[in-house]
Amino acid sequence: MSDAADRGRPRGAPPFAAHEWMIAWRYMRARRREGGISVIVWYALVGVALAVGTLIVVMAVMVGFRAEFTDRILGAEGHVKFYAAPVRDANGNVIRSIEDYDAMTARVAEVPGVIRAAPMVEAQALVSKGSANAGALVRGERLEDLRDLPYVANPEEALGALDDLPRGIAIGWGVAQELGVDVGDRVSMILPGGQTTPFGTAPKVKGFEVVYIFRIGRTDVDKTRVYMTFEAAQDFFNRGDAADQVEAIVEDPQALGSRASRSEFDQRLAAAAGPRAIVWSWKDANGAFLSALDTERAVMFMILSLVVLIAALNIISGLVMLVKNKGRDIGILRTVGLTQGAILRVFFLCGAGIGTLGTLIGVGLGILFVIYIDPIFDVVNFFAGGGIWDPEIRMLTKFPAVLRWEDVASAAGLALALSWFITFFPARKAARLHPVEALRYE
Known part of the structure; x- marks a missing residue:
């Protein structure tokens, strides 16, 4: 069985x-x-x-x-920036500018992994056209350096030509809409307390022609950003022969660290920039959001x-x-x-x-x-x-x-x-x- x-x-x-x-x-x-x-x-x-x-x-x-x-951050900004630590001169004035910006730029550019480095002037100003006003973050850079920023040189939408920057300014799409201006119009740029007169300090006002309007797709940039040449920014913001910062574009942006954990690449960049240099990467600026x-x-x-x-x-x-x-x-x-x-x-x-x-x-x-x-x-x-x-x-x-x-x-x-x-x-x-x-x- x-x-x-x-x-x-x-x-x-x-x-x-x-x-x-x-x-x-x-x-x-x-x-x-x-x-x-x-x-x-x-x-x-x-x-x-x-x-x-x-x-x-x-x-x-x-x-x-x-x-x-991340792509739009890296396409419209330098990947890492170098500021000068503030020092006081003999008169007790605080100096934050970089006098030897060309030498610092050359040293940073020689670091392996850096594509290019460039000096920059950055300040805030008021841009106006008639009764319309807009606050702007103005950056002065050399034309050849601006061509290396993908979303500035080749944005989503653009009017005019970036190559005409030496005879005017480039403004974001949102700034243009707020002022109601087009390519070829003239706007006034106002710097409060920008010049000294016999009666004290007074706002500095200068007219500029709008030669380029760009839209990169980031409203925080399109509504605030204005570009001019490096020399024009030095003159308007009374920088003399100095820069506010040096920015660099690197081959691998992800290799950069943040203030909480600096990478070996950051340390090499800081050593090249010099003892006064303060390193500020794109992760420092946007790390919390990311x-x-x-x-x-x-x-x-x-x-x-x-x-x-x-x-x-x-x-x-x-x-x-x-x-x-x-x-x-x-x-x-x-x-x-x-x-x-x-x-x-x-x-x-x-x-x-x-x-x-x-x-x-x-x-x-x-x-x-x-x-x-x-x-x-x-x-x-x-x-x-x-x-x-x-x-x-x-x-x-x-x-x-x-x-x-x-x-x-x-x-x-x-x-x-x-x-x-x-x-x-x-x-x-x-x-x-x-x-x-x-x-x-x-």
């Missing part, structure tokens, strides 16, 4: 054999009146797909925000992981009902020779199949959404009446999204791991169902 029973068991069948896949497929496509779970399967499938797709889209948008913001974006991205991933978990839990509901409805079938399968492991694998394939198919659909939906996010967002913005995307709040003029395959893999891996893990428990319960108990009331 024992020998006959052993001969009847498929003991030679390997795990996940063809008959196990066949039984799992029959259970999955069975109609509800036959004891199937088709409706619940669809609910679980859609839930997992939407959760995975949402996670991919959110991660792409978060990464896109950081990448776009850290906030990184933290927000990590938090969003954890929160949306809970959404994926909730969607995956629907699989348990379907499997529990399937095990309950298929109790008679389990007893018969065990009687004809299927082992506990085979029963476990059958029901595991049912749940894992739902999770896997839902994950694949979610990955496809997420990728398509990211690819066509601009037209989708335009449609949403249209039906919402416009105004959803305010560049003055978000600082960027476009909706950024960057699809990274490591993020797609993380989302898919998370969904698969959760759906396969939770599937094990109802499958294990089905495997432990005793044949006698399953057939007692049949």
Whole structure:
């Protein structure tokens, strides 16, 4: 008897054999009146797909925000700046300017990894046209150095020519709109307390022609930035033959550190700049914001992981009902020779199949959404009446999204791991169902 029973068991069948896949497929496509779970399967499938797709889209948008913001920072600014530590002269006046800016510039430019270095004058002034006024951050740089700033030389939109800067000034798009000026118009630049007269100090006023209007897509720059030549800025701001700072562009901006943790590259730059030099990198100026974006991205991933978990839990509901409805079938399968492991694998394939198919659909939906996010967002913005995307709040003029395959893999891996893990428990319960108990009331 024992020998006959052993001969009847498929003991030679390997795990996940063809008959196990066949039984799992029959259970999955069975109609509800036959004891199937088709409706619940669809609910679980859609839930997992939407959760995975949402996670991919959110991660792409978060990464896109950081990448776009970083790109626009590095495209309109020097990557690292060198200021002079303040000292007092014989008369007790505080001196912050850099007298030997050409020598400092040459030393910094010789550091391996530096693309170029340039002196700069930077100050605030009031720009006016008629009754309209705008506060501006004025920077004086040499024309050849401005051509090395991608978003200044080749911005999103531009009027006029940057090469005409020696005979005028370049202003941001927002400044031009606030003043109501166009290329060729003249504006007045006012420096409070800029000149000394027999009656005391008085504002210094000088007219400039607008020769170039640029829009880089960062409202904090477009609404405040004004450029002029280095020599013109020295003259207008009474710098004499001195500079306010030296800025440098490097090959790898990410190699720069922050004040909290200076890198070896920072130390080489500081040594080249000289003992009075204060190093200020782009991470010092924007590190808090970038850290906030990184933290927000990590938090969003954890929160949306809970959404994926909730969607995956629907699989348990379907499997529990399937095990309950298929109790008679389990007893018969065990009687004809299927082992506990085979029963476990059958029901595991049912749940894992739902999770896997839902994950694949979610990955496809997420990728398509990211690819066509601009037209989708335009449609949403249209039906919402416009105004959803305010560049003055978000600082960027476009909706950024960057699809990274490591993020797609993380989302898919998370969904698969959760759906396969939770599937094990109802499958294990089905495997432990005793044949006698399953057939007692049949």
